[in-house]
């Protein structure tokens with residue numbers, strides 16, 4: 001047997017250390033699945049302020065790694081912890097860059113120096129691997145914050161023998177976040193000016209770190225098969241469709257897995273009454289508890305209760321949500337929303353909740369325990385996204401006996417099958433056009449089935465049969481790594497630069 005494939009897994013957020021969305025869930029769970037398959041995976045992320053407050057033992061292992069940033073060389077500290085599965089996680093610390101309340105920005109917008117922050121992280125991660133002799137076979141990068149890693153390997157470190165066998169995989173979790181910066185910042189990240197052209201890091205006169213990841217990586221993946229097709233067209237490619245069409249041969253759609261160890265109603269520490277998946281009685285207890293916690297009318301016990309757990313952005317369908325909320329109240333349904341994001345949605349939703357106390361409850365903020373209680377207590381989960389690379393909440397919902405009502409896009413379309421009341425097939429409700437009426441119709445169909453208790457339980461059972469655990473997806477990533485390692489070895493891709 002050969003040596004285990006070495007994977008340097010770099011992500012700007014990783015559960016349980018730092019999370020703003022599904023990327024963190026993936027970066028927490030996928031390395032575990034890969035390790036259980038025997039791969040040598042190590043994880044790297046910045047050392048944000050919130051990590052300091054966590055009850056994990058993290059050791060300082062390197063006082064001073066010199067990391068180039070513009071004309072300077074700045075010292076970086078490196079810390080390490082080991083997960084209970086034995087995965088080494090490395091944190092890159094520089095107080096002036098990462099010791100801040102949020103990961104990427106505050107209410108006024110993105111942090112002004114995000115390019116510097118994430119260049120520092122990317123370059124630090126590459127140099128650190130070399131320093132400790134971690135000769136990774138594959139560096140697996142996630143979203144724009146890590147897009148410079150493949151770019152450095154193909155430019156600055158192209159002729160460094162330490163990296164000559166290393167392949168790069170870049171995963172798009174959301175193409176809407178493109179890491180756009182002015183041309184003037186090119187020097188700061190240290191990518192040579194000769195890479196500034198439309199087939200390189202340039203994006204319409206500026207630079208895009210997402211595009212850097214797309215152009216310079218050996219393999220590109222995204223988080224569902226459907227999204228991998230959608231992003232090659234303008235509606236979903238959001239300006240990157242041309243680059244992706246060119247790289248269509250190297251682009252793969254691999255559905256995210258659901259982390260059933262964190263999302264298991266039978267062992268969920270956040271629930272008032274954990275319940276075996278499929279237990280109608282267990283679900284009822286959690287619904288009652290949620291109604292009480294949210295100060296909703298007791299009469300909702302017997303009526304449909306809809307939940308939504310989401311970033312509040314236009315991507316997530318907030319415009320549609322706002323349009324249908326009043327109708328839902330008219331239908332005698334209750335709604336619980338947990339979210340944070342754009343201020344205009346936060347304000348609109350809070351306004352509506354004040355208009356309909358007892359019927360519409362809105363909590364603004366990021367609250368993982370509450371997310372679990374809503375998942376367990378609601379009858380249906382709304383995911384009306386405009387676009388959705390994969391989406392995780394609909395997968396968790398199926399496990400919790402909460403029926404998803406989703407828009408047929410991206411991973412939502414790949415995972416949810418519309419319920420057919422005659423055949424009794426399907427696991428949720430789907431609608432097509434991004435408009436309020438089709439959403440409302442899908443909710444009405446759901447409510448109709450809800451009224452027929454037996455059929456509803458059958459629908460829930462259909463959902464419970466789905467298995468989105470990570471094993472299958474992790475195997476696909478491992479296959480991609482293997483093929484990349486082989487192609488690198490055989491010199492098919494990315495050899496040292498030919499002398500000009």
Ligand code: ADP
Pocket residue numbers: 020021022023025174309310311338339340365366367368371390391392393394
């Ligand atoms: P995205 O990554 O686009 O935000 P996903 O559905 O892939 O969407 O993942 C969202 C993750 O973030 C889920 O684990 C969900 O439970 C969680 N989440 C989203 N908003 C909140 C919130 N306000 N509070 C707690 N958890 C949230």
